[in-house]
Amino acid sequence: MSATTSPTPTKLQLMELLAAIGTAQWRDFAAAAAHHGLTSTQAKVLAQLNGPLPMRALATLLVCDASNVTGIIDRLEARSLVRREPDPSDRRVKNVVATDEGRDVIRRVREEMQATSGALDTLDADESATLHELLARLRPGMEKSA
Template sequence: MTAPAASSAQPPAAAPPHVPSRNDLLESLAVIAGAQWRDFAAAAAHQGLTSMQAKLLGQLVRPLPMRELAALLGCDASNVTGIVDRLEAQGLARREADPHDRRVKRVIATPEGKETIRRVRADMHVMHSALSALDDEERAALYRLVERMRPALDV
């Protein structure tokens, strides 16, 4: 009895993975960004803030000049003045003179303001649920990719 002849047929090659275009990625990111913004606004309202008040408060990881806040928020400096006035009235932020140029006013989150924005982010149930759909390895990979993109966004 002879051994069967070896087959010369190669197993079929796996199809190359679909590589999404930049437009495909932008569309997906737009959906995520829209959901994130709606969730953020709802969580801000739960804390008694407008979405713009919470957005401004979230930018205050360090003291920022009013003009820089206006640029970050994409609004006029006079709008920032009104938002900061309301945050100050709630004890969530305060103004101080810049130590290098006393004509410039910087905005600082108070300890209560920092705790409030922490609660807003903790209250974002839609986004927390979406992120929970990822396992630890996927969340780590997503984090690395997002952090890799950040420098190009000037944030």
């Protein structure tokens, strides 16, 4: 143990700290999205669209009902941030694709998360690596049970 190590925190303390940071990052994201006239949900969807994605896949990613996605994509499409394209191999599915404008907007939203970005700048390379390592170990266990 290094000289600066704190006493072992309780699990509850860690959970609260994680929650606080998660909330702060989410607010940072929502604020950046709002700055471009997007709700956080719309921005989140846009962030998933690296390639064409069927509506169903989107619903699975968002862990929500498929009918919900219809409305969200409707509103994004009305702003030309996204397009619905017919799937060539299955006429039931519609692939959602981000337009150039959509890609541009979500790129800017990411760049404008200054609170999160600034906070991470206070870590040096070593600390970043350590944090990344610990969080990467936490991730799989947290994503399991739904």
